[in-house]
Amino acid sequence: MIARLLEGMPRAAAVLLALLFALMAAAPLFAGDYLLTVLILILYFAYVGQAWNIMMGFAGQLSLGHALYVGLGAYTAAALFVHFGIGPWIGLAAAVPLCALVGAFVGFLAFRFRVAGVYFAILTIAVAEFARVGFDHLDWTRGSAGLFLPVAQYARNDLWHLRGHPVMFYYILLSATAIAGLGCRALLRSRVGYFWLAIREDEEAARALGIDTFRYKMVAVVISAAMTAFAGVIYAFYYNNLFPEQVFHISRSIEIILGPIVGGIGTLFGPILGAFVLTGLAEMLTGALAALGIDIPGAKQVFYGICLLAVIVALPEGIWPWLSRRLGLGSDKP
Amino acid sequence: MSALLAIDGVSKRFRGLLAVDRVSLAVPEGAIVAVIGPNGAGKTTLFNMIAGVHAPDTGTIRFAGRRIDGLPPDQICRQGIGRTFQIVRPFPALTVEDNVMVGALLHRRQAPQARLRAHEVLRWLDLYDKRAQRAATLTLPDRKRLEVARALATDPRLLLLDEVMAGLRPTETDRMVAVLKQLNQASGLTIVLIEHVMRAVMALAARILVLHHGAAIAEGAPEEVVRHPAVIHSYLGAEDVA
Incomplete structure (x- = not known):
């Protein structure tokens, strides 16, 4: 199975990937609590970055509102848990179809009425903002006061209810990131993947080759939204509190897309690399500033801005295409 | 009517400009037909109507017996019409x-x-x-x-080629002509091409349709068409005929 999923990958790339995965799998053995939370953050962004990359990197549809699906997924699972005691995995089974449906709605509105490019991006922002304001006033989820999950000290990790030590979340996110990576690779090498790239490159030419562009753009949005829903569920049960102003905020959406941009939009490893680089460096910066006793509010945002600028100027395709060439891996599709 | 592609009286108007004016053309299965004419004659507009980019204002287009005018480009391609773009x-x-x-x-x-x-x-x-x-x-x-x-x-069963010889050197043109001829003979591929390179047109096409200001001014075998007075007058110019 794994062998089939890795088929056609340069040997060096497969070895490096296996090493990275082994290192990540062993990390909780030697990582302290702080490093573990940083790694969790990295994996979270690696996962949602890949989900976003399906829409933008593969199918060329720019979403600036992916916080919508994180928030919807988070609120769905959390509300079901708080109100009915329904566990997160069943909550996930509700959150995924809901986000898929909302994604389909956004996609339908846009693609049916030919809202494209910048206007599509604005539409995705608008829907996310709509959700933010809506949830601010939705009593069922406690509105702007925030929804809190009951927290207690747990003697052992309860995987079924997602209550327990961060290590549990770490391994869940590591698995999700790895599965997402293999899934994206399989998608990209399949019929739908080729059609997405064609749409991204030149939609009119894609249509002239018989591709039902509406349908395949819808598929991209729905898969991306459904994948992001999972990140939302994990977010809710990891942080245990949800505020509309936080989860649906546009800065959350922007955070999601920074990783793929820095790592390489449309590449398979770019979103993962980008998450490591951005989150890793930002946390190192925060740590260094704290050690020096300097407190600069917004230092992280400024740092993100500098990273973004540097990448856009020096490596407009992102770090991964450049790095993979340097490593002699040739293709930017490992 | 057993033509693979049957265009019947199609017109297309853009604002005030009548780009294609009641053009009809029947392309039998396995044929190679060229559409020629000066720039702005409506050749590409005619192609775009066949390929589904524009719906004709009047007239019908049938492919393999089925109406295709007004269908979107992807559906037309799935029915068996492949096309190239003049600007690649x-x-x-x-x-x-x-x-x-x-x-x-x-x-x-x-x-x-x-x-x-x-x-x-x-x-x-x-x-x-x-x-x-x-x-x-x-x-x-x-x-x-x-x-x-x-x-x-x-x-595709029908291939629409929009000026694929433009910019090719003569040897490259000959090579492309040979490839297309081979495909036509081996698999019965039907080809309609817009072309300015007369060397390719004369080598490939069994029939030629000449458009001028959107209207068909001549149609027939290459030898007849290039001798047609209206064609010489409007398009080819005296020196090209020889």
Whole structure:
């Protein structure tokens, strides 16, 4: 199975990937609590970055509102848990179809009425903002006061209810990131993947080759939204509190897309690399500033801005295409 | 009417300009027909109506007996009409092979089968050795060939070629002509081409339709058409006839 999923990958790339995965799998053995939370953050962004990359990197549809699906997924699972005691995995089974449906709605509105490019991006922002304001006033989820999950000290990790030590979340996110990576690779090498790239490159030419562009753009949005829903569920049960102003905020959406941009939009490893680089460096910066006793509010945002600028100027395709060439891996599709 | 493509009295008006004026054309299965005419004669507009980019204002277009006028481009392609664009539109960031793969996947579910088809088509068009290059790095003649390869990969019954010889050197033109002739003879591929390169038109086409100001001013065998007074007057000019 794994062998089939890795088929056609340069040997060096497969070895490096296996090493990275082994290192990540062993990390909780030697990582302290702080490093573990940083790694969790990295994996979270690696996962949602890949989900976003399906829409933008593969199918060329720019979403600036992916916080919508994180928030919807988070609120769905959390509300079901708080109100009915329904566990997160069943909550996930509700959150995924809901986000898929909302994604389909956004996609339908846009693609049916030919809202494209910048206007599509604005539409995705608008829907996310709509959700933010809506949830601010939705009593069922406690509105702007925030929804809190009951927290207690747990003697052992309860995987079924997602209550327990961060290590549990770490391994869940590591698995999700790895599965997402293999899934994206399989998608990209399949019929739908080729059609997405064609749409991204030149939609009119894609249509002239018989591709039902509406349908395949819808598929991209729905898969991306459904994948992001999972990140939302994990977010809710990891942080245990949800505020509309936080989860649906546009800065959350922007955070999601920074990783793929820095790592390489449309590449398979770019979103993962980008998450490591951005989150890793930002946390190192925060740590260094704290050690020096300097407190600069917004230092992280400024740092993100500098990273973004540097990448856009020096490596407009992102770090991964450049790095993979340097490593002699040739293709930017490992 | 047993024509594979039957165009009957189609017109298209853009604002005040009548781009195509009641043009009719019947293309039998296995034929090669050229559409010629000066710039702005309405050739590409006619193509765009066949390919579904524009719906005709009047008239009908039938393909294999079925009405196709007004259908969107993707549906028309799925029915078996492949087209190239006059201004080439490769997928620039994709390799030559992946460009052609997109076309080959239209009627093939699995990538490996599509790859076989893509390789076959790339060999016909002399692009096989360049298959790993990004399309953006190709020269214009190669991009023209890639357009043809991509359209061919969709297994069309009818191929619409919009000035694919433009910019090719004479030897390259001859090569393209040979490839198209071979495809036509071996698989019965029907071809309608817009072309300014008369060397290619005369070598390929069994029939020629001449458009001028949107209207068909002559139609017939190449030898007849190039001697037609209206054609000489409007388009070819005296020295080209000889």
